[in-house]
Amino acid sequence: MECVIYREGSGEAREVDCGQAADAGQAVLENLRDLAGEEFGWVRLDAPSERDMDRLTEGLGLHPLAVEDAVQAHQRPKWERYGELLAVALKTLWYLPEEVEVETGEMMLFLGPRFVVTVRHGGADPAAEAARRLAADPTTLRFGPAAVLHAVLDVVVDAYSDAADKVRRELTGLERCVFSPSRDDVTEDIYSLKREVLEFRDAVQPLVPVVRELFDGPHVRWPEDLQPYLRDVADHLYRTDIEVRSLDELLNSVLDAQLARVGTWQNDDMRRISAWAAILAIPTMIAGVYGMNFQHMPELGWAYGYPLAVGGMALLSGFLYRAFRRSGWL
Structure with missing residues (x-):
């Protein structure tokens, strides 16, 4: 006090x-x-x-x-x-x-x-x-x-x-x-x-x-x-x-x-995930087709069949990567 x-x-x-x-x-x-x-x-x-x-x-x-x-x-x-x-x-x-x-x-x-x-x-x-x-x-x-x-x-x-x-x-x-x-x-x-x-x-x-x-x-x-x-x-x-x-x-x-x-960050992450999933789907699909082990398949007996398949995977994946980059997804 x-x-x-x-x-x-x-x-x-x-x-x-x-x-x-x-x-x-x-x-x-x-x-x-x-x-x-x-x-x-x-x-x-x-x-x-x-x-x-x-x-x-x-x-x-x-x-x-x-x-x-x-x-x-x-x-x-x-x-x-x-x-x-x-x-x-x-x-x-x-x-x-x-x-x-x-x-x-x-x-x-x-x-x-x-x-x-x-x-x-x-x-x-x-x-x-x-x-x-x-x-x-x-x-x-x-x-x-x-x-x-x-x-x-x-x-x-x-x-x-x-x-x-x-x-x-x-x-x-x-x-x-x-x-x-x-x-x-x-x-x-x-x-x-x-x-x-x-x-x-x-x-x-x-x-x-x-x-x-x-x-x-x-x-x-x-x-x-x-x-x-x-x-x-x-x-x-x-x-x-x-x-x-x-x-x-x-x-x-x-x-x-x-x-x-x-929310925008989550959308960006989902778009990146979706874009990479689409890019990886191309080689996965081609590899899956050629992994079926059928006897009569295109280019199985050709010496350049394997490089052609791998090149096709890379070319299509690169095309999708460029498209996603231009659209802002990557």
Whole structure:
């Protein structure tokens, strides 16, 4: 558990000594109760248990249903209003190029009049980067707890955009393989990337209506000076959503193209096999006729009969080979 006290006007920040794990919640509550007029607190928790949340729930007036969502995770992106408390759930996301894998986590934010509580699940920690951005631009702290919401959302959406760029580069590489002259079967790679893009889409698309309703709806009033910042985050999210949709559609097209190429390779192989079977059928037929051991057969007593038969085999086979080469079968 971490807690930082911010001063809205000056951008000053001081960390709270949470002490031992058992006393951390009590130390945080005491500091939040002693806040000055222009101060607000930001409490950061990493995958807390129900016991970790109990003291904060009682002291900050968090709604039990929202706390249950924060502890158990596995929630869809959403926002809920509980009196003066605003709860926002969203998915964090990052891309691992080495494993060609999209990893997702979750974050829950509780915004009160003078405090923010963020609960994180998963490997990515947008709160750390959001705190760094607030420190780099302390003027945004004049918006109070809403500044933390904007900073966290900005970090999460930037991570979405970065992951989309990396997936786009991976997809471009697969496209080159699909349309290259070599016979590289990348069907499994395309399907794996398709599965990751679906996980990506499940994180981004449900957040779009949440952000639209949260920022543009009549249910929550934001400071007028903060609205351009919120719209900027929303625009980045909408652009990333369009990018993810296009990646999903393009992957479908690439997969169809790869399957079509595999079918073409199989047809080419079958034509080659059929052409060689037709070429070998000529000498097989002639040799089979002369292997019947009948007494009265053409040219059996002629000295040049054997060379003539072999030459006929070669001539007819060469004629078929040339015909198949000209038609593209060989």
